[in-house]
Amino acid sequence: NAGVTQTPKFRVLKTGQSMTLLCAQDMNHEYMYWYRQDPGMGLRLIHYSVGEGTTAKGEVPDGYNVSRLKKQNFLLGLESAAPSQTSVYFCASRPTGKGSNQPQHFGDGTRLSIL
């Protein structure tokens, strides 16, 4: 009963280092999302994907790249980490809906600190 799984759960990086966050879902959902959550700002969309092989920018995409090579996986990359990217990152997925907007299912987050 995994749902949405994010790895790693915690990571500390130095400025300029790169890393990739992995999101995996086992619900056969078409849509996947990456958000960041900062104190007092709710959830902000970084990138999203509406299907395998497709990606699109959200409201705060700068400094991040994504890939969706397989339907079940959505990867978030930081090429050169900056302290401003210190945040909690959440992945979400949802199915397509026929005539309705299906809710998103979230992972438990990755807590990332950039020193």
Add this chain to the structure above:
Amino acid sequence: GQQLNQSPQSMFIQEGEDVSMNCTSSSIFNTWLWYKQDPGEGPVLLIALYKAGELTSNGRLTAQFGITRKDSFLNISASIPSDVGIYFCAGPSPFTSGTYKYIFGTGTRLKVLA
């Protein structure tokens, strides 16, 4: 970016009290979602609303889709300590042509005193 306005931002209540919170937007929504986030975890869906005026319950939780379609309300009856957390409203962004994007409120942080 666009966000929904939630009120109150935070609240302390005594165990057993009822709780009310709301979410407002300047734009019309056709779906309202309410999530709860426990400390150290991701948001979990509580209630989904799809029609104006709709009133839906999930245990001690009741949510309503405002008739103006610009607001939604969440009530918790007889609060217990495990109700502590952050409650978010969300809905499909009215500012995009498709329904792919969702926008989230800034959250109501609830603390329950035993």
